Amino acid sequence: MKSKTILKFTLLSLAFLGAADYIFIPISAEIFAIFPDENQAILNMLITVSLFACVAGALLSGVLAKRVSKKYILVASELILLVGGVFGGAIENVYYMLIMRMLVGLGYGSGGVVVISLITELFRDEKERSTLVGVYNGIAAAFGVACSLLAGFLAVINWHYSFLVYAIIIPILILTIVFVPKTKPDGKTAQEEDGTGPREKVSWVKLGAVAIAVMMFQCIFCIVSYFLALYLAEMGIGDAATAGMYTSFITIGQFISGFIFAIIFMRLHRAMPVLLFGVMGLAYLGMYVFPNAGVIGVAVAILGCIEGLGMSFYYMHAETIVPANSVSLSVSVVASALGLGGFLSSYAIIGYQAMMGTEAIAPTFLPVAITALICAGISVVLAIRASRTSKDSLAA
Numbered sequence: 001m002k003s004k005t006i007l008k009f010t011l012l013s014l015a016f017l018g019a020a021d022y023i024f025i026p027i028s029a030e031i032f033a034i035f036p037d038e039n040q041a042i043l044n045m046l047i048t049v050s051l052f053a054c055v056a057g058a059l060l061s062g063v064l065a066k067r068v069s070k071k072y073i074l075v076a077s078e079l080i081l082l083v084g085g086v087f088g089g090a091i092e093n094v095y096y097m098l099i100m101r102m103l104v105g106l107g108y109g110s111g112g113v114v115v116i117s118l119i120t121e122l123f124r125d126e127k128e129r130s131t132l133v134g135v136y137n138g139i140a141a142a143f144g145v146a147c148s149l150l151a152g153f154l155a156v157i158n159w160h161y162s163f164l165v166y167a168i169i170i171p172i173l174i175l176t177i178v179f180v181p182k183t184k185p186d187g188k189t190a191q192e193e194d195g196t197g198p199r200e201k202v203s204w205v206k207l208g209a210v211a212i213a214v215m216m217f218q219c220i221f222c223i224v225s226y227f228l229a230l231y232l233a234e235m236g237i238g239d240a241a242t243a244g245m246y247t248s249f250i251t252i253g254q255f256i257s258g259f260i261f262a263i264i265f266m267r268l269h270r271a272m273p274v275l276l277f278g279v280m281g282l283a284y285l286g287m288y289v290f291p292n293a294g295v296i297g298v299a300v301a302i303l304g305c306i307e308g309l310g311m312s313f314y315y316m317h318a319e320t321i322v323p324a325n326s327v328s329l330s331v332s333v334v335a336s337a338l339g340l341g342g343f344l345s346s347y348a349i350i351g352y353q354a355m356m357g358t359e360a361i362a363p364t365f366l367p368v369a370i371t372a373l374i375c376a377g378i379s380v381v382l383a384i385r386a387s388r389t390s391k392d393s394l395a396a
Contacts, residue, residue, distance in 0.1 A: 018140030020108040026152035053105025061110035062332025081107025085166025117328040131262040138258015211337040218341025253304025273379035281372030288365040
């Protein structure tokens with residue numbers, strides 16, 4: 001029992017991986033300032049390159065999990081993150097920093113997938129597993145706030161010191177080496193190994209459909225996440241400090257979601273996308289119709305909570321649509337879809353602006369809300385079909 005508690009603590013401490021990018025954001029302006037003659041597109045890549053590397057790392061870990069133990073992948077991911085993070089500012093050269101940022105993305109992308117896969121493999125009780133996944137994502141949000149504040153504080157002294165925050169991974173790495181068990185490669189299922197059962201195959205249609213749903217979900221959420229400051233400025237609400245406060249409401253919502261996810265998931269299961277997209281659509285609609293400080297504050301907090309619930313749900317759902325020997329692959333696809341959805345949001349907002357004939361952010365919240373509510377309607381149909389299929393299978 002004690003060893004199980006320590007294992008849970010170790011896996012939850014790895015939520016730091018999900019906060020890795022929050023360390024760089026507060027110091028990006030200082031870093032940009034030391035390269036005044038550098039191409040702006042190259043400088044912008046310092047922020048975005050880790051996202052692309054995260055997607056690559058997530059997919060790579062899903063493939064590697066079929067060949068080597070997840071523990072080895074996790075340890076390697078933490079080491080890569082440690083090197084890319086701590087030494088990220090050692091040399092004031094933009095191309096050197098780009099390489100270090102790529103290592104950071106690879107580290108947290110591959111490591112995050114492995115942690116979710118390990119929770120799935122090591123904790124078979126659904127309620128316990130859903131609780132761990134939810135709390136993991138909630139703690140990741142809390143880590144994000146703490147790391148961002150610490151990096152910003154150290155940057156006041158010297159921005160180079162901010163990279164030392166990545167050293168937090170050292171004690172977590174030690175815990176991983178000592179307490180995370182060496183699992184077998186996903187490889188084959190037990191039936192395949194002894195030759196008593198047929199080879200199970202991945203349904204790429206189902207996995208692809210889930211990936212599309214995840215990208216839609218993340219794309220819709222990230223519109224408010226990325227463009228909140230611009231929206232508040234358009235509404236004449238506060239200044240940069242106010243934008244920071246409202247952004248913290250999103251994080252608070254994400255944190256709270258970690259502790260209520262298991263309760264909601266155990267009641268809704270496959271019907272959760274109806275809640276996710278429906279509430280998301282209503283939140284955007286509320287900000288469009290009632291653009292005042294109070295409504296916006298409540299709406300962004302709700303959206304943060306929905307984001308946390310959605311991430312936990314889709315990671316949990318990933319394990320149910322593939323054979324046991326392909327869970328890591330499925331989780332890696334979901335993680336990659338989350339990254340791609342966030343990236344596509346910056347292009348989606350341009351499309352919504354063109355649709356509304358404006359360059360402002362606020363008017364786009366109406367079509368964003370409609371998109372989310374349409375997705376909720378589709379989710380209702382899919383949930384009913386899944387329920388009927390399940391009943392037919394039981395009847396047979």
